[in-house]
Amino acid sequence: MLTDGGSIPPASTKFQSVIDQSRPTQTLDIQGVGQLDTRLFSVSNSPNKSQLWHKIDTNSAQFIQANLLTDNLGTESCRQFRQLVFSNHLSIAIDLAIRYAQTAKQFDLSKANEELFEIHNQLRISDLKLCADTDDIKEFAKRCADQCLLRKQKLNDTQEAIYECLKIVERYELTPPDIKDDHLDPCLNRLCDWKGGFVK
Numbered sequence: 244m245l246t247d248g249g250s251i252p253p254a255s256t257k258f259q260s261v262i263d264q265s266r267p268t269q270t271l272d273i274q275g276v277g278q279l280d281t282r283l284f285s286v287s288n289s290p291n292k293s294q295l296w297h298k299i300d301t302n303s304a305q306f307i308q309a310n311l312l313t314d315n316l317g318t319e320s321c322r323q324f325r326q327l328v329f330s331n332h333l334s335i336a337i338d339l340a341i342r343y344a345q346t347a348k349q350f351d352l353s354k355a356n357e358e359l360f361e362i363h364n365q366l367r368i369s370d371l372k373l374c375a376d377t378d379d380i381k382e383f384a385k386r387c388a389d390q391c392l393l394r395k396q397k398l399n400d401t402q403e404a405i406y407e408c409l410k411i412v413e414r415y416e417l418t419p420p421d422i423k424d425d426h427l428d429p430c431l432n433r434l435c436d437w438k439g440g441f442v443k
Contacts (some may be wrong), residue, residue, distance in 0.1 A: 301326075306335045309340035316344065317352045324356060328363045334374050364434035368415050381437070387411050401427045403419055408434040 261419045301307075309329040314322075325343065329336040345356035361436065372382055391408040398404045405427055412419045412434070422434040 280288035281293070303333050303336075305332075305336040305424040306330060312337070312340040313343055315348050316355070321352060321356060325359065328359055328440070331363065332374050333368055333373055334376065371415050384437040387415070388435055391431075395431055401431055405431050 306326075306329055310322075310326065313325055317325075326341070328340060332339060339362065342362075343355045343359050346358050372379070375383070390411055392405075394407040395401075395404040398407065406423075408431065409419055420430045422430045
């Protein structure tokens with residue numbers, strides 16, 4: 244039933260001099276995105292950070308399907324946030340989208356955003372995406388091994404070089420190679436070889 248009596252143009256489009264008390268003036272919890280960490284959206288411009296970890300493949304079938312599953316949910320800010328997460332975890336983007344939609348339906352959008360953000364954080368360590376494909380993991384391993392090799396060449400001291408390389412290993416919560424009988428060179432050489440030190 245039309246409340247404006249079918250007027251042309253509809254009464255709802257006419258200028259209102261009085262605030263319509265029936266319309267909300269603030270967003271509800273279920274409409275908002277909650278408190279999103281804006282650091283999620285930042286991209287490093289440092290030459291040491293690989294842009295590989297920040298690319299968004301909008302042509303991927305998984306990305307497109309994940310967006311279709313969640314397209315009608317939330318604000319533009321919610322959509323941008325989801326797209327960033329989906330693009331960072333393409334191999335499971337559809338599963339993430341299904342989970343997001345279920346959480347939004349069962350609870351609200353704020354809870355869905357919080358949960359997606361938490362999952363995103365659990366699936367990465369620094370700039371390493373834990374569900375990256377094999378080629379991306381190899382690129383990551385090569386980059387870390389190259390950093391170790393640079394430290395080895397620069398420091399000319401095996402003990403200092405190992406110490407610096409172990410910082411890289413610790414940053415990504417990886418298991419370092421064993422040091423046997425205080426023989427440091429084999430350990431350092433392994434850290435400088437991406438196949439031996441960073442990919443098993």
